[in-house]
Amino acid sequence: MKKVIIINCGGNILSLLRAINQFGLTAEVTDDKKIIEKASHIILPGVGAFKKAMDILASKDLVEFLKNTDFKEKKLLGICLGMQILLDSSEEDGPHKGLGLISGVVKKINLRPKDLENNLKIPNIGWHQLKKNLNYHQGILEDINEQDYFYFVHSYYAELENQANYLLYINYGSVIIPALINKDKIYGCQFHPEKSGKPGLRMLKNFLNI
Amino acid sequence: MRVIARLDIKSQNLIKGIQLEGLKVIGDPNIFALKYYEDGIDELILIDCVASLYGRNNLFGIIKEASKNVFVPITAGGGIRSIKDAEELFLSGADKVFLNTSAINNPQLINDLAKNFGSQAIVISIEAKFLKNNIWLAYTDNGREVTNKNVINWTKEAIDRGAGEILITSVDRDGTRQGFDLDLIKNICNVSSVPIIFSGGMGKASDILSVSKYGSCHAVAAGTILHYNETTVDEIKKIALKNNLKIRI
Numbered sequence: 001m002k003k004v005i006i007i008n009c010g011g012n013i014l015s016l017l018r019a020i021n022q023f024g025l026t027a028e029v030t031d032d033k034k035i036i037e038k039a040s041h042i043i044l045p046g047v048g049a050f051k052k053a054m055d056i057l058a059s060k061d062l063v064e065f066l067k068n069t070d071f072k073e074k075k076l077l078g079i080c081l082g083m084q085i086l087l088d089s090s091e092e093d094g095p096h097k098g099l100g101l102i103s104g105v106v107k108k109i110n111l112r113p114k115d116l117e118n119n120l121k122i123p124n125i126g127w128h129q130l131k132k133n134l135n136y137h138q139g140i141l142e143d144i145n146e147q148d149y150f151y152f153v154h155s156y157y158a159e160l161e162n163q164a165n166y167l168l169y170i171n172y173g174s175v176i177i178p179a180l181i182n183k184d185k186i187y188g189c190q191f192h193p194e195k196s197g198k199p200g201l202r203m204l205k206n207f208l209n210i
Numbered sequence: 211m212r213v214i215a216r217l218d219i220k221s222q223n224l225i226k227g228i229q230l231e232g233l234k235v236i237g238d239p240n241i242f243a244l245k246y247y248e249d250g251i252d253e254l255i256l257i258d259c260v261a262s263l264y265g266r267n268n269l270f271g272i273i274k275e276a277s278k279n280v281f282v283p284i285t286a287g288g289g290i291r292s293i294k295d296a297e298e299l300f301l302s303g304a305d306k307v308f309l310n311t312s313a314i315n316n317p318q319l320i321n322d323l324a325k326n327f328g329s330q331a332i333v334i335s336i337e338a339k340f341l342k343n344n345i346w347l348a349y350t351d352n353g354r355e356v357t358n359k360n361v362i363n364w365t366k367e368a369i370d371r372g373a374g375e376i377l378i379t380s381v382d383r384d385g386t387r388q389g390f391d392l393d394l395i396k397n398i399c400n401v402s403s404v405p406i407i408f409s410g411g412m413g414k415a416s417d418i419l420s421v422s423k424y425g426s427c428h429a430v431a432a433g434t435i436l437h438y439n440e441t442t443v444d445e446i447k448k449i450a451l452k453n454n455l456k457i458r459i
Binding site: 012013014015018019047048049052081119121122123125126127149151153154155192194195196197198200201 | 212247250252274277278279281282283300301302303304305306325326327328329330331374375402403404405424428429458
């Protein structure tokens, strides 16, 4: 039985709920462990600062709970900041510890002089086509192709310990930014699928079909 | 380059004026928002343009409705005065909030909002009116009240305080279809380390080309020419693409 829950770490979850409703599904917004335990799909959205999101999880006693959850079975999708907190730590106003579900650190996008000459800015705000990494696989990426654009809005990015943990990436100037990360049934996207038009909705739907 | 539709809203109506004055009712903002989404718009800006003037706020309801079937980013503002206002706006379907009047009256609010929601969610809206020789002054209350803030210095200050993006509206060009104020754009680009959205004066699809030399990651906001159907999102993007701008289609 499919049961989708959203853990609210702040930000615009209304769009996410509406997107899920479009697929004829419903999602429950909760921080109740008893309900989360029964979920098949957990979505962790997030907007704002890394520490604030972790503090919210800690205040709801969910940090250890998520660390101890078996994600070979349950599916988890972190979105934007929700993806970043899947990692070990972040240097945003920190360092601060993350959930450590995927090995890596969150770093500020560091543009080179050449990038600045090319008018790249921080935050990275805009639409990007995604490039496939070697371990790219279908499932969550069914019907997603390299012509599709996805919406990014962020100043920090995931630097992963193991390159096999990202399926898609973008080049932002000289920086390689993992766009979709994955380990077991844990997924994280730096972009906002709920804000990326039809391709984004397809990807969300794919996740819920895993 | 992003193409953004700018929807100025008064009460429940989409409205548009010239130089932010003489506002005319155009229609139902929800219908326009949905149409632009279906047409492939990259983002929407929704402005409650009398909120700060009358000190009231019907923005939350408007955003909730207009964002219903729209799955692209929405930037919203008008009368936002506190962290609580911003929070409520995010809960109503906005992805980014913008401030003008309240940021000028209380610049510390920019720092506070950036700390709470991250710079990437905080846009500072600047209404710029030409004074003389490369000097523009910032206005508030939809172009009505002049301040002593020099637009270029205010842009720098807002970015230092944590603004993640600047929405700059040329009051002189707004609604005139005369094209963007390129002097203003050039001066702003020289001092900005964050993305800029240019608004005010877009008169034809090819005007997007005039700003492209000031940076590939920027955005243009169109109101009048989209609302009156003088061009389409598709036409703007096709012209951009033909001229090798990086654009989403």
